[in-house]
Amino acid sequence: xNKTCIARDVxxxxxxxxxxxxxxxxxxxxxxxPTQRQDDANMKRPLAHMLLRTAAIAALALxxxxxxxxxxxxxxxxxxxEFEWAPALSPQGAMVVVVSLPEQRAHVYRxxxxxxxSTISSGKPGNETPTGVYPIxxxxxxxxxxxxxxxxxxxxxRLTWDGIALHAGKIPGKPASHGCVRLPLxxxxxxxxxxxxxMLVVIADEMSHGADVAWPGVHVPVNHLTGLALNSGVPxxxxxxxxxxxxxxxxxxxxxx
Numbered sequence: 001x002n003k004t005c006i007a008r009d010v011x012x013x014x015x016x017x018x019x020x021x022x023x024x025x026x027x028x029x030x031x032x033x034p035t036q037r038q039d040d041a042n043m044k045r046p047l048a049h050m051l052l053r054t055a056a057i058a059a060l061a062l063x064x065x066x067x068x069x070x071x072x073x074x075x076x077x078x079x080x081x082e083f084e085w086a087p088a089l090s091p092q093g094a095m096v097v098v099v100s101l102p103e104q105r106a107h108v109y110r111x112x113x114x115x116x117x118s119t120i121s122s123g124k125p126g127n128e129t130p131t132g133v134y135p136i137x138x139x140x141x142x143x144x145x146x147x148x149x150x151x152x153x154x155x156x157x158r159l160t161w162d163g164i165a166l167h168a169g170k171i172p173g174k175p176a177s178h179g180c181v182r183l184p185l186x187x188x189x190x191x192x193x194x195x196x197x198x199m200l201v202v203i204a205d206e207m208s209h210g211a212d213v214a215w216p217g218v219h220v221p222v223n224h225l226t227g228l229a230l231n232s233g234v235p236x237x238x239x240x241x242x243x244x245x246x247x248x249x250x251x252x253x254x255x256x257x
Contacts, residue, residue, distance in 0.1 A: 083187040090113035105117055129177070136200075138197070
């Protein structure tokens with residue numbers, strides 16, 4: 001059974017709304033199964049029970065086939081450091097991450113279905129995180145800053161060669177970084193295990209993207225190959241191809257922790 005992880009870097013699990021619906025329907029099917037009906041000597045309405053059981057089976061099939069029910073991750077309030085994670089809702093397919101700067105949320109989609117939502121901390125005033133569409137250029141389980149006292153940046157995923165990345169860090173409930181997108185530690189590890197080099201990360205606000213991207217929902221708002229908006233009159237920013245600095249500058253290019 002699919003579960004959603006809701007945590008401040010701890011493993012607390014609850015059933016999703018879709019799971020609860022499925023569980024109720026399964027109980028109806030089992031309660032009205034032929035074996036149960038044979039044991040009910042006083043049953044007076046077998047046809048009604050059969051029709052109800054058939055309807056429950058059909059509803060279960062709809063839940064399995066329809067992405068709108070399959071997501072299970074619905075919008076809700078998350079405290080700083082909390083996240084939801086349910087990769088089994090869409091176990092295969094192309095992935096894309098949409099970072100909403102006005103929401104201070106990262107939304108993870110696979111095969112068009114949202115499988116994760118997390119609180120973030122983006123760049124503070126004067127060091128704003130730049131909007132755009134970025135491929136993941138580099139992944140390191142542990143990176144250290146040469147500019148900020150060797151500060152650790154666990155599960156770093158580089159988006160540009162001049163200092164922007166996804167990585168674990170403090171989530172105070174507001175933009176507080178020097179430009180990077182901070183993620184809760186547990187979420188950053190889960191995301192790190194699922195992503196690949198070249199996968200797109202879309203960073204959006206109201207000025208740079210349409211509302212469907214800046215305020216994303218349960219279904220993916222962008223094309224996973226181009227990062228362009230699917231249902232907005234305002235197209236997403238074209239994919240960025242970062243310039244490559246000299247190799248001896250790469251380790252010093254981050255300005256965040």
